[in-house]
């Protein structure tokens with residue numbers, strides 16, 4: 309039997325619960341709800357980094373990171389065309405994501421412990437395994453980064469490249485003069501004008517700059533040293549696990565499609581495959597989409613509209629593109645690389 313003191317305690321507890329409920333903020337919309345209501349996906353991009361995120365001659369944004377943005381839009385809205393690109397320099401990108409100006413950052417961003425903790429963000433998979441390198445004019449006749457003692461080195465503000473270079477230089481007893489500039493175009497211009505001897509950033513960035521910004525590519529060489537790990541991938545805000553999963557598995561669907569030999573051209577035919585994992589990926593067997601709040605055709609639509617990871621890689625940055633980047637670490641795990649999709653089951 310409840311005593312009067314138990315009842316008093318119960319009453320007090322109830323009052324506390326009610327007060328807490330009244331004080332609780334109205335649950336903000338999830339990112340999925342926001343994107344669905346808006347009818348478009350806002351992706352943070354660079355200001356124009358050929359091969360990864362840059363507008364073509366007609367002003368259509370293209371690149372490996374843009375394909376990922378389109379893949380997410382396809383999974384969520386059924387159409388890869390429903391994207392809005394928000395160009396951001398290296399410094400602006402994290403605030404834009406934190407403030408909700410963008411839904412996802414799809415822009416050559418290195419996953420680091422600090423960014424995943426202090427900044428309140430999370431990396432949602434890796435779409436390009438990279439490392440920091442050096443670009444120099446051939447006329448300097450430098451063959452190795454170890455010969456850069458006394459050099460002036462251009463970098464962009466707000467990148468991981470500044471600290472990485474400082475660490476490497478200290479460890480290798482190389483002294484250098486950093487020239488750190490906020491705007492990408494201005495860093496490139498400073499390098500071309502000879503205001504610095506060296507441009508240091510991710511090797512993918514150097515390949516992009518060399519192919520699209522420097523005119524005569526043969527006047528410049530990329531040095532052999534890669535001084536860091538730069539796992540580049542999409543970022544989301546912490547606290548929205550459903551959205552984290554949607555972004556992560558949109559990327560994995562592209563990688564898994566390559567693993568299973570599913571391409572943009574054969575995806576229709578592959579729906580008839582007897583393989584249970586292909587059937588699950590393509591939504592022939594229901595469930596994978598539903599568990600993320602998506603249509604079960606989410607991955608089928610991604611492959612049909614954007615293609616698999618290997619197709620996207622080749623089209624944007626691979627051997628047939630102006631960047632001519634080897635698959636290397638970005639080959640599938642079965643082919644000696646690091647690309648490995650979590651099983652979709």
Ligand SMILES: N[C@@H](CCC(=O)N[C@@H](CS)C(=O)NCC(=O)O)C(=O)O
Nearest residue numbers: 354355397398417418464467468492
């Ligand atoms: N991966 C590095 C570097 C990424 C980065 O922002 N690189 C510069 C290249 S120097 C860039 O993409 N700039 C383009 C822009 O600001 O629009 C990081 O995450 O900090």
